[in-house]
Amino acid sequence: MxxxxxxxxxxxxxxxxxxxxxxxxxxxxxxxxxxxxxxxxxxxxxxxxxxxxxxxxxxxxxxxxxxxxxxxxxxxxxxxxxxxxxxxxxxxxxxxxxxxxxxxxxxxxxxxxxxxxxxxxxxxxxxxxxxxxxxxxxxxxxxxxxxxxxxxxxxxxxxxxNQQRSSPHSIEIIDKIHNGLIGRAYYAKAWYCNTRKTMGTGKVIPVPATLDWDLWQGPAPRQQYKDNVHPYNWHWLRIYGTGETLNNGTHEVDVCRWALQTVWPQRITASGGRYHFKDDWQFYDTLVTSFEYDDKMISWENMSTNGMPLY
Missing domain, CATH: 3.40.50.720 (NAD(P)-binding Rossmann-like Domain)
Known part of the structure; x- marks a missing residue:
């Protein structure tokens, strides 16, 4: 190994x-x-x-x-x-x-x-x-x-x-925006909401016989195996995952960037926290992020666990 x-x-x-x-x-x-x-x-x-x-x-x-x-x-x-x-x-x-x-x-x-x-x-x-x-x-x-x-x-x-870039529906709508459907597009807002459950507090247990835990960890710092990480909750631990921002936000912000024809923002601000549960989850569950450009702006909101009906 x-x-x-x-x-x-x-x-x-x-x-x-x-x-x-x-x-x-x-x-x-x-x-x-x-x-x-x-x-x-x-x-x-x-x-x-x-x-x-x-x-x-x-x-x-x-x-x-x-x-x-x-x-x-x-x-x-x-x-x-x-x-x-x-x-x-x-x-x-x-x-x-x-x-x-x-x-x-x-x-x-x-x-x-x-x-x-x-x-x-x-x-x-x-x-x-x-x-x-x-x-x-x-x-x-x-x-x-x-x-x-x-x-x-x-x-x-x-x-x-970033699968939306290959979606015929998204390509059609973005093309219409670029061709003036709504006038000059300068602000885009996107969000993600879910009712994710708590990941709980993990307990150290023997590695399952079916799992190669050493290879699973790969280049990450070595940790004892806990019962609440594999196969999905690694998303919420910093040494393995990147939180909801790069789990779902990356898709939604990318569509906004595409629609507004922006590249690098001049400033990014974000505020949030882990409010809904007290558990091993290391990232936020609620977050508001703004991407500011010369004459445009993108806002992304994340509500991973409160299930707020924004639609």
Whole structure:
């Protein structure tokens, strides 16, 4: 098993520009080539089913040949659904590195916890794979720099999953806004509300036999296994997740930016807290964020647990 130091070394070396040989075969496998693209899906609990759905829709041109997840229960369930949907059983493995070793895999999709997004994306490019990575593409700003540097050096196709950019409905509405449907657009407001339950106070328990907890943690600081983290509540812990802002806010703010044709704000202000429950959840559950530009503004509100009916 790789240590945290070894993981960091791999990522840094790849981003610094490890030369990856591009054979004639790899050129022939570029997305859009006139043959089926073989995908490997990594991280299979939740968003991976959206990846499966999209690839099933395009299975005339795509195949899922490999899947990987550190939890054998989640792994086998997804492998079974893939066989039903795609018509062929994928090779299933708990260790994604074995997937990356396969010369049969042309591209990977990543739906792991956030702290794994950039490391796997860079390791994927290093292994000569194209990459589709769920949002957020990184766990912190520096990882974005590493990811961009790696893509520029290795020249692979890399896309982050802001899915609204591919939605025909959203494309149509944004085009109408850009063409003056509502006049000059200078203010956009978005929100997310839910009635999420408490994650409680975790208890240290033995690691389930089905889970590779060491590989699950990967480049993160080592922690004892608690019963309220896997498979979803890692979102609310800072060493693994990025809170509701990058769980859902990233989609909504991106649509606002798109509509207003903005890039970098001059100032960002935010205020909020964890008000609804007292538990292990480390991020806010209520947050108001403003993005200020020269002559435009975006406001995003988050209400993760109070279920306020804003619609």
């Amino acid at each position: 790789l240590t945290r130091r070894e993981f960091s070394k791999l990522v840094t070396t790849a981003a610094a520009g490890v030369a990856v040989s591009s054979t004639a075969k790899s050129y022939a496998r570029v997305i859009g080539a006139n043959e089926r693209v073989n995908f490997g899906v990594i991280g299979l609990n939740s968003r991976a089913y959206a990846h499966l759905s999209a690839l099933t829709t395009n299975k005339a041109n795509a195949a899922i040949t490999h899947v990987a997840d550190v939890d054998s229960v989640i792994l086998q369930k997804f492998a079974g659904e893939t066989e039903k949907s795609m018509g062929a059983a994928p090779k299933a493995d708990k260790d994604f590195r074995k997937l990356l070793e396969s010369k049969d895999v042309d591209a990977i999709t990543i739906a792991t916890p956030d702290h794994w997004h950039t490391p796997i994306a860079i390791l994927g490019m290093q292994a000569d794979k194209h990459v589709y990575v769920e949002k957020p593409c990184s766990h912190n700003p520096h990882e974005v720099e590493l990811l961009v540097a790696a893509q520029k050096k290795m020249g692979k196709q890399v896309q982050m999953g």
